[in-house]
Amino acid sequence: MRRRRRPAPSVGRPIAAIENGTVTPEELAKLRSRGCLVVRGHFPREQALAWDRDIVDYVEGNQFFDNYRGPGDADSAGLGTHLDPGTLDLWMTTAYQKAFRHLFDGTIEQYDPWDAAHRTSGPQYPGSTMCSAFRTFQGWTALSDMDHDQGVLHTVPIPEAMVYLMLRPLLDDIADDDMCGVTVNQVFPANEKLHPLLLEALSGIPDVKAGDSVWWHADMIHSVAPIVDQQGWGNVMYIPAAPWCPRNEKYAASVLEAFRTGSSPGDFPEEHYERQWSNRFQETDLNDTGRRGLGIN
Numbered sequence: 001m002r003r004r005r006r007p008a009p010s011v012g013r014p015i016a017a018i019e020n021g022t023v024t025p026e027e028l029a030k031l032r033s034r035g036c037l038v039v040r041g042h043f044p045r046e047q048a049l050a051w052d053r054d055i056v057d058y059v060e061g062n063q064f065f066d067n068y069r070g071p072g073d074a075d076s077a078g079l080g081t082h083l084d085p086g087t088l089d090l091w092m093t094t095a096y097q098k099a100f101r102h103l104f105d106g107t108i109e110q111y112d113p114w115d116a117a118h119r120t121s122g123p124q125y126p127g128s129t130m131c132s133a134f135r136t137f138q139g140w141t142a143l144s145d146m147d148h149d150q151g152v153l154h155t156v157p158i159p160e161a162m163v164y165l166m167l168r169p170l171l172d173d174i175a176d177d178d179m180c181g182v183t184v185n186q187v188f189p190a191n192e193k194l195h196p197l198l199l200e201a202l203s204g205i206p207d208v209k210a211g212d213s214v215w216w217h218a219d220m221i222h223s224v225a226p227i228v229d230q231q232g233w234g235n236v237m238y239i240p241a242a243p244w245c246p247r248n249e250k251y252a253a254s255v256l257e258a259f260r261t262g263s264s265p266g267d268f269p270e271e272h273y274e275r276q277w278s279n280r281f282q283e284t285d286l287n288d289t290g291r292r293g294l295g296i297n
């Protein structure tokens, strides 16, 4: 099937509209149904470009690219359609069974992808693809200008598609011991064979500028498009929206411990590059937001 190149469906709003509380009820309703948002000018462009230069100087000054031993960071190969909220734990743990109860008890119309109940304290199955934190949105901030044809993020802008994804393995054409390829230690796949109707909606984000931020519901299918003729770098900082809750309080404590020693935090490969980097960020460099995020009061 050919990917449709339809106009990007994301809601795009300047940061001032959010700060001033002038986002309209109609725009909020659109966000609830589409699950994704581009915030224009979230940070001043010059600040984002300065962050980009700082990070590049930091990693290059510490010979990161000579020592990197993780999976190849394929700027050009893209990333297939998948979602990140969990794997088999979505069906198997008590907390998620409660979060998705309407899918299985005959009240499917009442399922609300924005209802956070039972999502903020339950465990996840351990594995290299787990996310210990509870995220109301996945998100990143652009540190470079990126045109829409430069291998950007694509989403299926339907948060309620989780209903389809969760029920799909239970249909008759799927073997009893197959969960449509979902298994621990691998991202939750979505594909043309099993989810063709959903993938018809796969749509790319519009052009973004350094300082814009992009947000999408953490249950949503997404991908990064492959690219043939890349023009420059497309750097982003992945920073989701993670409200204070039992799951995030626990994870923040483990991140603080890792931060103090320059170790890789939980949920990430144990590569620990920064332990020996003398100019790494210190606790005394944190501002109030950073201190609060790590649970330091």
Ligand SMILES: [Fe+2]
Pocket: 082, 083, 084, 222
């Ligand atoms: Fe992802």
